[in-house]
Amino acid sequence: MSLAEEVEILRNIPMFAKIEPSKLKLLAFTSERLTFQEGQIICKQGEPGDSMYIIVSGSADVIVELPSGPLTVATFGKNNFFGEIAILCDVPRTATVKATTTLTTLRITKELFFRLVMEFPQMAVEIMREIAQRLDKTTSDLQAARNEIAQLKAEMGKEE
Amino acid sequence: MAPNIFSYILKYSKRQQIILTLMAIVSFPFLYTFYELPKQIVNNAIQGDPASFPIDILGFQLDQVTYLAVLCIAFVVLVIINQSFKYVINVYRGITGERMLRRLRYDLLSRMLRFPLPTFRKISQGEIVTMVTAEVEPLGGFVGTAISLPVFQGGTLLVILGFLLVQNWAMALAAVSLYPIQIYLIPRLQKKVNALGKERVKMVRRLSEKVGETVQGIEEVHAHDTSQFELAKISERLGAIYHVRYRIYLLKFIVKFLNNFIQQLGPFFFYSIGGYLVIKGQLEVGTLMAAIAAHKDLAAPWKELLAYYQMQADARIKYEQVVSQFQPAGLMDEELQTTEPDPLPRLQGEVNVANLLLTDDQGEALVDGASFSAEADKRIAVLGGAGSGKGELAALLARLIVPERGSISIGGIDILKAPEAITGRRMAYVGPNSYIFNTSIGDNLFYGLKHRPVKRRQYEGEEQKRYERDVFEAEASGNTPYSIHDDWIDRTPFDGRDDETTLRQAALDALNIVGLEEDVYQFGLRGTIDPDKRPDLAKAILIARKKLSEKLRDLSLEPLIERFDPDRYNNNATLAENMLFGTxxxxxxxxxxxxxxxxxxxxxxxxxxxxxxxxxxxxxxxxxxxxxxxxxxxxxxxxxxxxxxxxxxxxxxxxxxxxxxxxxxxxxxxxxxxxxxxxxxxxxxxxxxxxxxxxxxxxxxxxxxxxxxxxxxxxxxxxxFFDPERYNAAANLMDNILFGKIAYGQAQAQEKVGEVVHEVIEQAGLYGAIADVGLDFQVGIAGSRLNPAQRQKLAIARAVLKKPDILILSEASAVLDLQSQARIMERILDRFRGRGVFWAVHRAKDAQFFDLSLVMKGGKVVATGPFSELKEKDPVVGELLAAE
Known part of the structure; x- marks a missing residue:
């Protein structure tokens, strides 16, 4: 795959959609393309992270380690990105990501990521938008979960 | 050493000086004739009275033209003879001078090797280097002329003077009448020049000391932005040198001015007084002209003599100034470095240390009446805080420094008087900052065993001749006849076995004890070998290359590495690499x-x-x-x-x-x-x-x-070129095994390939052979290509390899991380069970692993005993443990 194709992929990702093609080309050129075999761990929950990944092809599971055992909370496919939290907030990886097929990613290191954000504010806005959307989704999920719990509690109360 | 340069010259080159003088004297008649002959040619052959021809020379009748021809040929022959004399004398003079210079430098350096260690706090490396190289250099030139030149030129002067005296004594005396003034004045002025010269030498020394210091502190200069400060210091010293030189020039050229002036005064007197006498008819013109000519003839040797006087004055100062620096108090007896007891006694039995006193420059006691006794085969820990004197005690025991008073004996051997053959072979000392030499790791490891050459290297043909010549020259200059190219590694610690495998095993074993084996193996992987010299290893590496292919295939890791294929373009290599397809x-x-x-x-x-x-x-x-x-x-x-x-x-x-x-x-x-x-x-x-x-x-x-x-x-x-079937001598071992490029964009390719390569090497049993290649790793100046921990580990390994009777360590592992410290201590104590260890430990609690503990405070041994006892009772130990 050549640079031009990678630029196409990047352009389809909302975060990068509004960035000029020449900047995307620079991003594609300076980021590393990394291939993982099926079953390989891309990042592991609790370990420090230094880069984020954009999926070019293939798919991966997002797994959260719970005291009760691992739980797959989402599946990422083409054009999804992950790993941004660890590099934005300097916290350990919040989940494990495992390739479920042969997975090709673009790896953007922390330094590269920050440099791009500093240089291209529109990218920062896009990332904010994406994260806000995720937060929104998470909040509504949380709301739904709470309602469910309340409902369950109420049901359990009735039974008692 | 001889007190002045003349006695040094006479002591070591009397014969050469006599030969030189004799050659000068023998050459003299020819030189005289050479100056005489032109007069003959002009007066007798060219302007001679035709009536006097033919003349009779040795029974031959010669007419005027033939006579001229004969004299001219004689002239040419004399030119050749004189130049030949000059050539031979100059070469011989050069040889004599160079040998003496070599001897002097060698003497100075061999003295430096016997300086008491505290001397090196006062005299810097830069100063020693300048003295031994630049300062003594002109002495070589002087040595060749020291005796022969004054004899020859003085002789010439006397001959001409005698000749003149015979001709006309009054004029002869007139010609030299001003010499006494010169003889009176010149030495006085010269004395001042000499004093300045001395000062100049000192200043240059200080400059080199300063430059040396700046080089060593270069990191600090950058770290603190002090380049301008350093430059100002250097400028100050350069300025001081300039001013001294300036004053030297003023005086030196005044001397020259006076010399020339007095020389020119001669003709002034001749013209004025002589002329007056001629006018008054009291003197003949011819006599006056002869006197002027004679004065001119005398000028050349006289000038030479004056120049010689200045040169010898200069040489005298240089010699004295240098030699005085090489006579520090407490210089070790040469015997201690040359004696080799046979058999070499072992250090066994009782260690008795009594009343040791050691003070620093200011007279503060560092070790103040320390005494103890213990068995030499015990593993002893020395405990103490900063300033307790434990490091000094260790250095004293190794006889690196000599105490002002007190005694040390081991098994009845007086350590303070024992030759270094005993202290340096039966004991091994490692300090906190050991030095690593600029050579390979292997050579550094075996450095501790290179006491004397053990086996002469065999030469053939031309090389044998060159070897003999080198030995002859070394001895002619009083240098050591030992050749650095011989085999110097003492095999005694390996029970005399001298095969390569034993040495290699010993080296790897020592590296293993200090935990440096893995590092050396890594160096080996990045090292190259000559496949012609080590065909077995090259072959094994080729097999490993094939094995790697199989392994990668079995583990389905083939995408991680793109190997070099003569018929395929390698997408993980540059276009240049693809085209060259070789190293x-x-x-x-x-x-x-x-x-x-x-x-x-x-x-x-x-x-x-x-x-x-x-x-x-x-x-x-x-x-x-x-x-x-x-x-x-x-x-x-x-x-x-x-x-x-x-x-x-x-x-x-x-x-x-x-x-x-x-x-x-x-x-x-x-x-x-x-x-x-x-x-x-x-x-x-x-x-x-x-x-x-x-x-x-x-x-x-x-x-x-x-x-x-x-x-x-x-x-x-x-x-x-890359060839799948051939070992690539220009590439390192790792690249030879990989024989390809690690693929870009494959997650963790580097680590995974590394693991597989390691497995392949382990299975092929190549680990030792590769570590052996690592022994050839060049460590750089002062071991700068190693990190501080590696350097210190290497120094400890060097001491362990020696298998000493007593291993002395003075906070030798303090720069290492705690884990390495603990591991090294455990392994060394295990290895030295039943032999002596004397370890000034960094942390008091380490003493628990030793047979015996010495507790030091204020330069005294305040308690002795097993750590388990001291820990409970001794207040000093309590303090030390509490501070940790």
Missing amino acids: PRGDAILPERIAENPYVLSVLDKVGLTEELLVAGYQTAATMVELFADLPPDHEFFQQFSFISADDLPEYQALLSKISKDNLDELKDSERLMLLSLPFKLIPARHRLGVLNDELKQKVLQARRVFARDLPEDLRGAIE
């Missing part, structure tokens, strides 16, 4: 400047690749300009990702704006080079520019074949 040697072919190489260009032309590469270069440049044009020049991306540096980018921009893809043939040579150099750096798998298409790659493969096929004779050695 360059030397600098005939530099991959980074490959586009300038005429042979490479001719190959490109042959396969018709030039134009396509130009297009590829154009495209690459266009992409780079597009990507990087907007970035500020100091942007890190240039460093990391661009093929074009920020400085060159505008040039490429300008080039691209005036040229298009279709008229690349209009480029100037330099512009062609700019474009052509770019695609050579492309790695398809990494850069993904899409510039290198399959067709172009095919042509590169063709170029690869043509490049190898047509390689001219003079480039044959400049590249070692």
Whole structure:
């Protein structure tokens, strides 16, 4: 795959959609393309992270380690990105990501990521938008979960 | 050493001086005749009375022309004789001088090896270097003339003077009448010059000391922005040297002025007084002219004598000034370094240390009446805080420093009087900052065993002659006859076995004890070998190369590495690497400047690749300009990702704006080079520019074949081609096993391939052989290519390898991390069970692992006993433990 194709992929990702093609080309050129075999761990929950990944092809599971055992909370496919939290907030990886097929990613290191954000504010806005959307989704999920719990509690109360 | 240079010269070169003087005297009649002959030719042959011919010479009747011819031929013969004399005398003088210089330097350095260690706090490395190199250098030139020159020139002077006296005594006396003034004045002035000369020598020494210090402290200079401060210090010293020299010049040229003036006064007296006498008819003109001529003849030797006087004064000072620095108090007896007891006694039995006193420069006691006794085969820990004197006690026991009073004996041997053959072989000392020599790791390890040559190297033919000549010369200059090229490694610690395997095992074992084996193995992987010298290893590496293929296939890890295949383009290598398909040697072919190489260009032309590469270069440049044009020049991306540096980018921009893809043939040579150099750096798998298409790659493969096929004779050695079946002598062991490129974009490729390679090596049993190659790793000046921990570990290994009776360590592992410290201590104590260890430990609690503990405070041994007891009872130990 050549640079031009990678630029196409990047352009389809909302975060990068509004960035000029020449900047995307620079991003594609300076980021590393990394291939993982099926079953390989891309990042592991609790370990420090230094880069984020954009999926070019293939798919991966997002797994959260719970005291009760691992739980797959989402599946990422083409054009999804992950790993941004660890590099934005300097916290350990919040989940494990495992390739479920042969997975090709673009790896953007922390330094590269920050440099791009500093240089291209529109990218920062896009990332904010994406994260806000995720937060929104998470909040509504949380709301739904709470309602469910309340409902369950109420049901359990009735039974008692 | 001899108190002055003349006694030194007479002591060591009396014979040479006599020969030189004799040669000068023998040459004298010829020289005299040579000056005489022209007079004969003019007066007798040319202007002679024709009536006196033919004359009778040795029974031959000669007419005037023949006589002239004979005299002229005699003149030529004399020229040859005189020049031959001069040649022989000069060469002999040179040899004598050089031998004496070599002897003097050797003497000085051998004294330096016997300086008491505290001396080195007062005299710097820079000073010693200047003294031994630059300062004594002119002495060599002086030695050859020291005796013969005054004898010869004095003789000449006397002969001429005698000749004059016979002719006309009054005029002769007149000619030398002003000499007494010179003899009176010159030495007085010279004395002042000498004093200044002494000062100058000292100042130059101080300068070199300063320069040496700046070099050693270079890190601090940068870290604290003190370059201007350092320069000011240096400038101050340079200025001081300038002023002294300035004053020397003033005086020196005054001396010269006076000399010349007095010399010229002679004719003044002759013309005025002599002239007056001639006018008054009291003197004949002829006599006056003769006197003037005589005065002129005397001038040359007289000038030489005066110059000699100045030179010897200079040499005398230099000698005295240098030698005085090499006579510090407490200089070790030479015997202690030369004696070799046979058999060499072991250090066994009782260690008795009594009343040791050691003070520093200010008279503060460092060790103040320390006494103890213990068995020599015990492992002893010495505890104490800072300033307790434990480090000094360790150094005293190793006899690195000599106490002011007190005694040390081990098994009845007086350590303070024992030769270094005992202290340096039966004991081993490692201090907190050990020195590593600028050679290989292996040589550093065995350094501790190189006491004397044990086996002479065998030479043949020419080399044998050269060896004999070297030994002869060394002895002629009083140097050691030992050759550095002999085998010096003492095999006693290995029970005399002297095969390579034993040494290698011992080295690896010592490295293992200090935990340096893995590092050395890594050096080995990055080391090269000569397959002709080590065919077995080269073969084993080739097998490992094949094994790696199998392993990668079995583990389905093949995508992680793209191996070199003569028939395929390697997408993880640069275009340059793909075309050369080999490892360059030397600098005939530099991959980074490959586009300038005429042979490479001719190959490109042959396969018709030039134009396509130009297009590829154009495209690459266009992409780079597009990507990087907007970035500020100091942007890190240039460093990391661009093929074009920020400085060159505008040039490429300008080039691209005036040229298009279709008229690349209009480029100037330099512009062609700019474009052509770019695609050579492309790695398809990494850069993904899409510039290198399959067709172009095919042509590169063709170029690869043509490049190898047509390689001219003079480039044959400049590249070692990749060949799956052959060991590549120019590449390191790791690259030989990998025989390919780690693939870009494969997660954790480096680590995984590393693991597999390691497995392959382990299974093939190559670990030891590769570590052995690592022993050849060059450590750099003062071991600078190793990190501090590696250096210190190497120093400890060097001491362990020696298998001493007593191993003395003075906080030797303090720079290491705690884990390494603990491991080294455990392994050494285990290894030295039943032998002596004397360890000034860094932390008091380490003492628990030793047989016995000595507790020091204020330079005294305040308690002795097993740590388990001391820990409970001794207050000093309590304090130490509490502080940890």
